[in-house]
Amino acid sequence: MSLLEIRDLRVTYGAGAAAVPAVRGVRLSLAPGRALGIAGESGCGKSTLALALLRLLPPSARLSGEILLDGEDVLTMRWGRLRAVRWAGASIVFQGAMHSLNAVRTAGDQIAEPIELHHGATPGAARKRAGELLAQVGLPAGRAASYPHELSGGQRQRVMIAMALACSPRLIVADEPTTALDVMIQAQILRLIGGLVAEQDIGLLMISHDLSVLADVCDRLAVMYAGRVVEEGPARAVYSAALHPYGQALSAAFPRIGDPASRGAPRGLPGDPPDPSALPDGCTFHPRCAVALEGCARDEPELTGNGAHRAACVRVGPSAEGSP
Incomplete structure (x- = not known):
């Protein structure tokens, strides 16, 4: 049984003619560990997808579909049940720890708070557990007395991970957890996250613009464009042999160690993703695609492919019209 199953999730902001689609028909699943x-x-x-998993979106957002966490639909939960699921069932490591942590409370107090609220622990027991969690993420227990401004960027990110682990959740959502960290600290944080997934048999949904980071940590990888999943498959396969032209462009945008050609001239992708309020007809990527066909401006393809690696492109699958 899947720990997390997302079925035809759609998220729009606004209503009526002014509704803007941000997530369009996403289907994904994740197993424990x-x-x-x-x-x-x-x-x-x-x-938007990450915040939708625990209904953290603003009131202007409209959601449909299903988000099954251990078989229970998050979108139909009553408020009391949803409050219990947050932290204890699933937790989030937000992007930018300095903006997520409370500047006037110590790291230990912020880690202990959800333990007191969700597990009914005494303040002393909660603070002891906070020290244990800090040690688990590679920080001295004494750092519990530190305020966020007294910690480095990497240390603050470790505090955020300790907070996410505070109530022993089954699922952790990490939204760009290594943004703005130097490469050495980034590598340490990624090893830490990967180790926690394996040791504690939890599920991890990790978001990043960097395919190489995701390929190092994740088992599977989904590539999103204009609110849809346009490619999904084994992480290493998507990174090194992407099927969709957009996945290929993302992979080629980063120089690779040991490859002089990519290091000297990494390829980019001209233009920007389309405005969600004015999506082009057909395949939403076709205005930027160097290998677009005539039919790409007319029909939006579904995910297709052989086996576990699929892409939403007319050049993929049994009826492919060519190869990129």
């Missing part, structure tokens, strides 16, 4: 990566440029719907 596995990691699923979500990649794409800014504006492709990644963070």
Whole structure:
């Protein structure tokens, strides 16, 4: 049984003629002890998807479909049940720890708070557990007395991960957890996250624009564009042999160690993702696609492919019209 199953999830902002689609018909699943990566440029719907998992979107958002967490639909939960599921069932590591942590409370107090609220622990027991969690993420227990401004960027990110683990959730959602960190600290945080998934048999949904980061941590990878999943498959296969032209462009945008050609001239992708309020007809990627066909401006393809690696492109699958 899947830990997380997303079925035809759709998220729009606003209503009526002014409704803007941010997530369009996403279907994904995640098993315990596995990691699923979500990649794409800014504006492709990644963070909206992450926030939708625990209904953290603003009131202007309209959601449909199903988000099954251990078989229970998050979208139909009553408020009391949803409040219990947050932290204890699933938790989020937000992008930018300095903006997520309370500047006037110590790290230990912020980690202990959900333990007191959700597990009914005494303040002393909660603070002891906070020290244990800090040690688990590679920080001295004494750092519990530190305020966020007294910690480095990597240390603050570790505090955020400790907070996410505070109530022993089954699922962790990590939204760009290594943004703005230097490469050495990024590598440490990624090893830490990957180790926690394996050791504690939790599920991880990790969001990033960097396919190489996701390929190092995740088992599977989904690429989003204009609110849809346009490619999904084994992380290494998507990174090294993407089927969709957009996945290929994302992979080629980062220089690779040991490859002089990519290091000297990494390829980019001209233009920007389309405005969600004015999506083009047909395949939403076709205005930027170097290998678009005539029919791409008319029909929006569904995910197809052989086996576990699929892409939403007319060049993929049994009826493919050519190869990129």
